[in-house]
Amino acid sequence: MPRIVLEDLTDPQHVGFLRDYTHLKDVQLRARREPAEGLFLAEGVEVIRRALAAGHVPRSFLLSRARYSDLVNVLPEDATVFVAPVEAFAELTGVDLHRGAIASMQRPPVRSVASLLASLPPGPSRLVVLEDIVDHTNIGAIFRSVAAFGVDGVVVSPRCADPLYRRSVRVSMGTVLHLPWARAGSWPGDLTLLREAGFTVAALALSDDSVDLxxxxxxxxxxxxxxxxxxxxxxxxxxxxxxxxxxxxxxRVDSLNVAAASAVALWETRRA
Structure with missing residues (x-):
């Protein structure tokens, strides 16, 4: 295994690999760069384990010595692994990665709604559809609830935040890495595809004709x-x-946070 021990994470010899981990505090920059460069980041030992177990292909790993010991048995033999003091991570990344473990993974191709629907088995099924949710924490929390309640997949609108953004992945506890999800190409036109596949689309909203959940x-x-x-x-x-x-x-309260609302609604509409 090409394990590279680095004291200086600015070493120009490795700048190509280490660039994957730079400017993590700049959300807008990372949100543009990661899809364009075909990568996403998995942070923390358990999230990295789940990414590998789900079949995601690593580009490289950046680990503290302690976290390297935790992961050495699951790291691919041909992996590029950088091992460095955890206190040096902030200089490279711009954030305090106190977990001491982060991996750059190859981003899978974006799945269409039609492809997601074709992958579902016939019979009873549950999907969650998200319109324009921009907070990565909410995205991650919703995916965690989706996994907890056995939902079969997620559809996100074109302007929805990236489910594979580092914070979304971390808050989801890596569940986003094995759950099937798709990004709509036409909005809200792709809702028609759901109905054609036999789904009843239930909107969670306040209206005069809304039904008590x-x-x-x-x-x-x-x-x-x-x-x-x-x-x-x-x-x-x-x-x-x-x-x-x-x-x-x-x-006296007009609504719940969308992540909390998703958990309540998924529990109420769970399959028997």
């Missing part, structure tokens, strides 16, 4: 549609749904 009889094939932080679902998205549902709550 507790009394909603969830169909066998259900796609739960959730909207962006603050404004919620757009009118176009709601109009593309088959039914509008709401979470009953104290009238």
């Amino acid at each position: 507790g009394s909603f009889a969830a169909p066998d094939r259900l796609a739960l549609l959730l909207g962006t932080e603050g404004d919620g679902l757009s009118r176009r998205a709601v109009s593309g749904a088959d039914v509008v549902v709401r979470i009953p709550m104290d009238p």
Whole structure:
């Protein structure tokens, strides 16, 4: 295994590999760079383990000595592994990676909604559809709930934040790395593809005709549609749904955080 021990992470000999880990604090830059350069980052020992177990292909690993010992048995034989003092990570990355473990992985191709639907088995199924959610923490938390409640896949709108962004992956505890998800090419037009595949699209929103989630009889094939932080679902998205549902709550509170709302709704509509 080409393990490279570095005291100086600015060593120009390795700048090509180490560039994957630079400027992590610049969210906008990383959000552009990572898809364009075909990579994503997995941070933390357990997330790296899950990325490898899910079949993701590593570009390189940046590990402290302690975390190298934790991962040595699962690292691919041909992996490029940089081992450096954890206190040196901040100089390279711009953030405090106190977990001492981060890996650059090859980004898989973006999946279409049609491809995701074709991969689903016939019969009862659950999907979550996200419109324009921009907070990476919320994306990660929703994917964690999706995994916890046995949902079959996720569809994200064209303007939704990247589920493979480092913070999303970390907050999801790596579940995003094995869950099937797709990015819509037409919005909200791709909701039609869901209905053609037999899904009832249920929009989680406040409206005069919304159905109390507790009394909603969830169909066998259900796609739960959730909207962006603050404004919620757009009118176009709601109009593309088959039914509008709401979470009953104290009238002094008008809504829940979208990640919390997803957990409640997924529990209420879980398959028997």
